[in-house]
Amino acid sequence: MTAGLAHDVADALTSDGGIVAIRPVLAADRPRLTALYTGATPESLRLRFFAQPSSGTLDAEVDRLFRPESDRHLAMLAAEGEHVIGVASCERTDDLTPRAEFSVFVADEHRGRGVGTLLLEHLAARARRRGISELVGEVLPGNFAMLRVARDLSAHAWSRFGDGIVDVGLTTIGDEAAEDAVDVRDRAAERASLRALLSPASVAVVGAGRRPGSVGHETLKKLREYGFTGALYGVSRSGGTGYRSVRDLPHPVDLLVIAVPAEQVAPVIAQGAEAGARAAIVLSAGFGEDGPDGRRRQHELVRLARKHGIRLVGPNCLGVINTDSRVRLDASFAPGVPRSGGLGVAAQSGAVGIALLAGLGISTFVSLGNKADVSGNDLIAYWYDDPATQAVALYLESFGNPRKFARTVRALGRRKPVLALKSGRTGAGRRAGAAAAAAAPAATVDALLAQAGVVRPGGLGDMIDAARMLTGQPLPAGRRLAVVSNAGGLNVLAADAAEAHGLTVPALSPATRRRAGGSDNPVDLGAGASPGEVGAAAAAIADSGEADMLLVIAVATEANAPGDLLDALAAVLDARPSLAAAAVLVDSDGVTAQLGGRKVPVYDLPERAVRALAHAAEYAEWRRRPLGRRPELPDVSPGRARLAVDRALADGGGWQPYQRTRTILDAYGINILPAAHVRTAEAAVAAAERAGYPVVLKSADPELVHKSDTGGVRLGLTDAAAVREAFAAIGVDVLVQRQIDGRTELVAGIAHDARFGSVVLLGAGGVHTDLLSDRALRLLPMTDLDAGWMWRELRCAPLLTGYRGAPAADTGALEDMLLRLGRLADDFPEVAELDLNPVLAGPGGVVAVDAKLRLAPVGAEPDALLRRLSTAEPW
Structure with missing residues (x-):
């Protein structure tokens, strides 16, 4: 058995909108894996094994898949419900080679659903974490499906024909082309998975009692009055509105609208699965917003829905609306009649959703509620190709997968305007928000939305005004x-x-x-x-x-x-x-x-x-504005940096000494002013004379982050006596540097967040950096144009371009430094904090005078190239 555990499960969408679990092989999977092979057609087995395999060969293959996971062996399977429908694995001959041989096998009846592609995506991500940069394999020329999967997965896939076999190879390292291909597949799968939710052919309202004013009764009434074009069923215990149970429905149903007490929702989902339901809207409260028991109930509900391939909106939501004349779905208990228009709306707050519905014409509206399954990311993918949606408005209280959001909303913004209100920007707002535990730092959220081109209204009224301007109206050619x-x-x-x-x-x-x-x-x-x-x-x-x-x-x-x-x-x-x-x-x-x-x-x-x-x-x-490109950077040595980072983490991580910090920065071509590390006054004098006066003395203590605030820096030392006096004042562990003047002081750095990823910062530097608060931030990945816009956004930017006749700084060198910081952050999420302050920018280039680096081990973080649904965990 492999080392795979239940927490390694990733739910993912197939190309037809189904839900499969991608996970390592577990002990209980042996009979399922055996059934996968014994149930295959002879032709499928021939394409996999290059000949008709004996029963012994199949047993040996299953045994191989059950070997413990290691740097040499990885195996992943795809399960739908209780059935294993595909498996992928890779092997390498030793622990050092970056290449491994892969294989993929998918059940005949599930081919054409993108299962093989999903398996290879997840296998490649797992292999990448093990230091494997290339997967290679042998494929028979007639195995067109496998050849297509390899080509789809990597823009750098290669193939070579010889001796009746096609050798194929693909890189596990992502790039822009790979991200684009993943996004195309993701959007198609998301759209297919939401079809039953937003364009159902049949709807059953469960909990649609006779009592006027109840949520279920009013929702069924609204569906009828709005003119839903499909089959509509009412379900209640009394049977007064139609049927007593979902099991009693005369025909399969696409969408369940559930308005029953929280403890009754899961049985309704199970019955709906038997009736063919592919989507559910849970209006009921009493889940993630309702303490530990509610969070446990929500977790179990999502696991049940995923097991049966059902997409879930809510719980604790207002409902879903689609104004398309071919659908006319108002599965909500919002007041009034929805106005048709070109705006797609997703809101985590029912009250905010009602306000937006009252002021705007919509194409589709989704009240996300607790956002247990369907989220803004899913809807962004849906709206990308939706011809009825001309603009999108989002009200967000939290981010489930901010890295995916950043990428997908940026792609959508290139086609359609996206407006977003993000609550919880103040301390009071965060305390009041329903998802306070997931609140992100405001500056990071601002950077994410700005990079993605998201329109940021100042409030709800401003959002309604802007949405009216941006829905279906031409965009201005300038600012006149x-x-x-x-x-x-x-x-x-x-x-x-x-x-x-x-x-x-x-x-x-x-x-x-x-x-x-x-x-x-x-x-x-x-x-x-x-x-x-x-x-x-x-x-x-x-x-x-x-x-x-x-x-x-x-x-x-x-x-x-x-x-x-x-x-x-x-x-x-x-x-x-x-x-x-x-x-x-x-x-x-x-x-x-x-x-x-x-x-x-x-x-x-x-x-x-x-x-x-x-x-x-x-x-x-x-x-x-062009998106820019991710340029190749010369003189970058990730291997040298990896050795230093691994040694640092083996020593416990934390704030790093000067020499190790400089080694890591040097490996990425980030220029830092040389400094001599000394432990005696005489050594300090000798170092000062070698550097040339004036010099700076500062503490070499890596734990001392704000040296100037604690007397740990002495500037403008012009002779040996001044150096000795400064050394005596600072202590026995001192750095000596030549002092450089006449340049603009900046601050640059990296900050890492486990959910958002790393952020690169540039701002006005020196001792007043926090007071001035003049900063620009960018999330990864960074392009050359991102680097250029960072310094242009600063209020102090005129100081870099020749303010009042002063010589202009080398902004090209500054942009190069920012790109190198971005590459370092991309390669090493272990860089928890990097603070270069000051960075001196002048006509002759850019140099960091001081550097503080904190390293920390990283756990399992979201992979940008991995397609998966949000984790079915309580908020």
């Missing part, structure tokens, strides 16, 4: 805003708001001013302007090419009925569908919130409209 109004005071407010939100209000050319009514931008037409004059001014500016966005502000007066103003503007904007536009109508008395066929949003205040336009401009700017 033109304002047309019949109310001068509101023009001024709009212009002030534009400047506050990073937009410009450019002057118009004389010709455009004449056509627009004679006033400059913002254009004030006066209170007596007719609807025709307002429309003509808007058309003149729209046609001029002198603005990227148009805001029309109109005040309804006795002379101008709101409807007439809206009609005039609608005609102008419908004729110019590529212009980003918004309108403000004051005192509109409930007049429509959209203009014309293109549904231009109408707001009640100029500040709200400007803020929404600014969100659109910022998102459009991010979307136009």
Whole structure:
């Protein structure tokens, strides 16, 4: 038997949306593995063993798979329910070679579901952790499925034909192409798995009693009244709404909507599995939010659902809505009738979900509740290819798999706007949040969302305003805003708001001013302007090419009925569908919130409209920006760093001495100013004279993190006497460095989080770094453009580009250092903290003057290339 344990189980989606458990081989699996081979067709066995195997050969193969897991032998199987449907393994001849020979076998009836690809993905990840960088194998030329699996898994797969056999090889080391391929497979599987949830052909509401006002009764009523297009069943103990049990249903059912007491939910899931259910919405409370017993109940519920291949929304949720006319699913107890639109919504809070439903037209809505199974990551994958969804709005209280979220939401953002509200940014907010234990550091979350191009509204109202602007409207080509109004005071407010939100209000050319009514931008037409004059001014500016966005502000007066103003503007904007536009109508008395066929949003205040336009401009700017690439870095020696890191961890890890820190940084080409480590005053003087005055003396104690705060640094020492005095003050363990002046002080470093991964930091440095709090962060992986944007985002960036005639710093060298830090962090999650402060940037390059490094062992962390569902654990 292998060393695999139950906690090594990874639930994953097959290409048809089914759920399989990928795990090591366990003692109880012997009869299942034997059945896998004895139940196979002769042709399948021939393709695997190159001839018809004897019973002894099959027994020997099963025995091989049961060998203990080691650096030489790995085996993984795929189980669906109680059945083993596939197995993969690899062997290497010794502990040092980075190559291992692999094999994969999948049951005949389960081929074509992507099981072999899943097994190889997980085997490759496990092999990678064992130091295996390449998997090789022999395949018969007719085994097209196996050849395709190898090619799909790695962009660097190779094959070579000879002697009637195809030798194949694939790397276990991930790259951008491999990540893209994994994401394509993941999106297809996610979409298939959510089909029964979002587009079911039949729904059963369990707990749909006769009592009006009960959750089950009202949900069944809403499904009927909204016009669900499929078969609809009511199930209650009394049978008054249709059936007493799911077992009594006359036909198979796709989706269960469950509104029964918490302890009754699991039996309903089991009955639903017998009835063919593939998805369930658990409206019931009493699970993860309800103490230890509730958390245990939720864990068992998810395990049961996964065992039967059922995707689960909730528990403790508001429900699910799909406004598609072919489905018309309102499986929720939210008030009101859902409005159809282009916004996909996922919310962890039912109350926030209700507010979004009240203000927006949606394509699909999912109240995530406790997020035990289906999460924002699943829906992001679904919305990626959903033609009905033009933009996405997320309300998040926690991240289940932030590394996957970062990658998938960034890919979605390149296609569609994504807006997100993340709660728990303050101490009070974190205490109030339902998922406080999973709250992430605010700065890390900010960096994740900024890198992914996510629009960050300032609150719920701002989110609704921005979503209306970003759903189905053209994106602005720049930040130039033109304002047309019949109310001068509101023009001024709009212009002030534009400047506050990073937009410009450019002057118009004389010709455009004449056509627009004679006033400059913002254009004030006066209170007596007719609807025709307002429309003509808007058309003149729209046609001029002198603005990227148009805001029309109109005040309804006795002379101008709101409807007439809206009609005039609608005609102008419908004729110019590529212009980003918004309108403000004051005192509109409930007049429509959209203009014309293109549904231009109408707001009640100029500040709200400007803020929404600014969100659109910022998102459009991010979307136009190239993603960049991950460049090859010369003079990088991970092997040399690995030796130093392993020795450090063997010594207990923690804060590292200067020499070991420098060895690791040198291995990645990160420039650190040389320092002499001395233990006597005379040695300090000798080192100072070799370096050349002035020099710096500082404590070599690795545990002393803030040396300057405790007298552990002495600057500007210009002679031997000063060095001796400084040595006596600091202690017996001292570093001596030449002092460098006249450069910009920065701070750079790495911080590691077990869930989010490593973050690279750059900021204003020196002793005031915490006070200034001028920093930019990036999560891994980093591109060359990420490195460039990091220093440009700093408030102190002008100091690097020649502020007031000073020489500009070598920003190329700074970007190179940041990329090397990113590579170090990527290769060594054991780098718990690295603080380079100060980093001196000048015309001649970039050098770190001081470095603090803390190393810590890492446990099993999420693998970016591993497809798996969220763990079925209590929150």
